[in-house]
Amino acid sequence: MTKRIVILGGGTGGTLAANRLRRALDAEYEITVVDRDDDHVYQPGLLFVPFGLAQADDLVRSRHRQLHDGIAYLGSGVDRVDTEADRVHLADGGVLDYDVLIIATxxxxxxxxxxxxTGPGWMTKAFSFYDLEGATALARTLEEFDGGRLVVNVVDMPIKCPVAPLEFCFLADWYFQERGIRDQVRLTYVTPLDGAFTKPVASRTLSGMLQDKGIELVTEFNTGEVDGEAGKxxxxxxxxxxxxxxxxxxxxxxxxxxxxxxxxGDALGFVPTDEHTLQSKARDNIFVIGDAAAIPTxxxxxxxxxxxxxLTRNVARFLAGEELDASFDGHTNCFIESGFGKALLIDFNYDTEPLPGHxxxxxxxxxxxxxxxxxxxxxxxxWLYWHSLLPGRDLPGVSTAMPRAGKRFETR
Known part of the structure; x- marks a missing residue:
């Protein structure tokens, strides 16, 4: 009997999950990916658009063309999931029944x-580079900006790519130096955190870099209002x-x-998920990947x-009636652009904060x-994103679990 796997979301998580599962499972398993549009955006590239280092059109490719043969793609919005009936209700009134649901929204x-x-001043004095429209509009504004106070503000956590606002500060410092007007620009980073980053060792390093670059740091600032007209x-x-x-x-x-x-979902609309198996806490036949998951990473x-x-291993084990693999350790690594053709790298997991080393x-x-x-x-x-990560290939020498080798752990 045919088993149906439905994946909500054709972004990074949904695409790589579909491709990995297609290779891992027999043809008796139907895999369908659902998303409201066919525009897959390479989101890390949005950071570079405001500084003229990337073009918006180069960051977008077709969602369905990133999927392997044997995967169905459905361009539709999703209204809701009926977890009791194992059914997805689509925005157009259609339904999809599933045996396993993967949430990658x-x-x-x-x-x-x-x-x-989003009132007066939005997209004229206040912008976001976290989507294509905002990043492109900000690029035009930065070209004409000839001095004054530029404030980078994180309203609340969690956010996608927590280091990106810091990267924006560092690139802005470089950008204005290249234009010869850095002394006319006051850069300020405003965050709800008590430091530049969530982890102490990395926070000290990144706070020191802000100070060295003359970027003011305002901490524990919980933005309640933006007055675009008054600039506050x-x-x-x-x-x-x-x-x-x-x-x-x-x-x-x-x-x-x-x-x-x-x-x-929880109060924010994220899905409570087992942090090691990636199985939803709502139903056993629902798994979650990527930003949709409410896990501490x-x-x-x-x-x-x-x-x-x-996730791929656990979906296969669930379908086979086997015990799930509880090995995901929260592994994260991020490049942090610091300007002038340099960057940092941090690597950490649930239990280990970013540390120096290699x-x-x-x-x-x-x-x-x-x-x-x-x-x-x-x-x-x-390049790796489009040609290795999305197709669901393993990267040579890069393990799912965080490596301890090369890190300098403090000894007591």
């Missing part, structure tokens, strides 16, 4: 949740940060279809990649240190 920007953000960020505790140009990372939420699915593309192997072993890329090699690694990742 990602995270969405909800700028409207912050008072004033206003926190819930009444503090204000003035700006001439604001680059805002809006609050994030889960997919609206998850919010409409009784018992499936970063919402980053590398996490999705490392999740792919465990990756993936004692001989490899330097961790928590600027280098040209790391910058080239970040640029190379775009």
């Amino acid at each position: 990602g995270a969405r920007l909800v700028p409207e949740e912050t008072d004033g953000l 960020l206003i926190s819930f505790d009444g503090r204000e940060v003035e700006f001439d140009l604001a680059v805002v990372v809006p609050a994030h939420g889960g997919a609206e279809c998850i919010e409409r699915s009784w018992g499936l 970063s919402k980053a593309g590398s996490v999705t990649h490392f999740e792919g192997e465990v 990756y993936p072993s004692a001989v490899g890329l330097p961790l928590l240190a600027e280098s040209r090699l790391n910058h080239l690694g970040k640029l190379m990742f775009a």
Whole structure:
């Protein structure tokens, strides 16, 4: 009897999960990927668009063309999931029944949740580079910006790619130096965190880099309102940060279809998930990958990649009635562009914070240190994304589990 696997979302997680499963399972298993449009955006490239280092059109490819033969693609919005009936209700009124459901619906920007953000000043004095429209509009504005206070503001956590706002600050410092107007621009990074990053060792390193580059750091600032006309960020505790140009990372939420699915999502619309097996806590036949999962790790593309192997194995084990593999350790690594053709690399998991050393072993890329090699690694990742990560291939020498080799652990 044919078994039906339905995957909600044709982004990074949905695509690599579908491709891995197609190779792992016999033809008796039908695999269908559902997404509302056919535009697959390479999101790490959005950071470079405002500085003229990438073109928006080069970041978009067809979703269905990234899928292997034998995978069906359905261009449709999703209304809700009926977990009791094992059925997906589509926006056009159609339904899809499933034996296994994989949720890969990602995270969405909800700028409207912050008072004033989408009001006067939106897309003229306040922008976000987290989508194509905002990144492209910001590129035009930066070209004409000749001085004043540029504020980069993270409204709330969690967000996709938590290091990207810091990267924007570093690239802005480089960009204005290249234009010869750095002394006319006051750069400020405003974050709800108590430091530059969530992990202490990395936070000290990154805070020091902000200071060295003359970028002001404002911490524990919980943005409650953006007054675009007056050029002010206003926190819930009444503090204000003035700006001439604001680059805002809006609050994030889960997919609206998850919010409409009784018992499936949490208060933010993300899906409570076992952090080691990637099985939904709502139903045994639902698995979650990527940003849609409510697990204690970063919402980053590398996490999705490392999740792919465990998720594929567990879907196959579930279908075979076998015990699940509880080996996902929260492995995350991120390149952090620091400008001037250099970048840092951080590598960590649930239990180990980013540490100095090398990756993936004692001989490899330097961790928590600027280098040209790391910058080239970040640029190379775009090719790997389209040709290795999305097709569901393993990267030679890169394991799903975080390697301990090469890291400098403190001894007591």
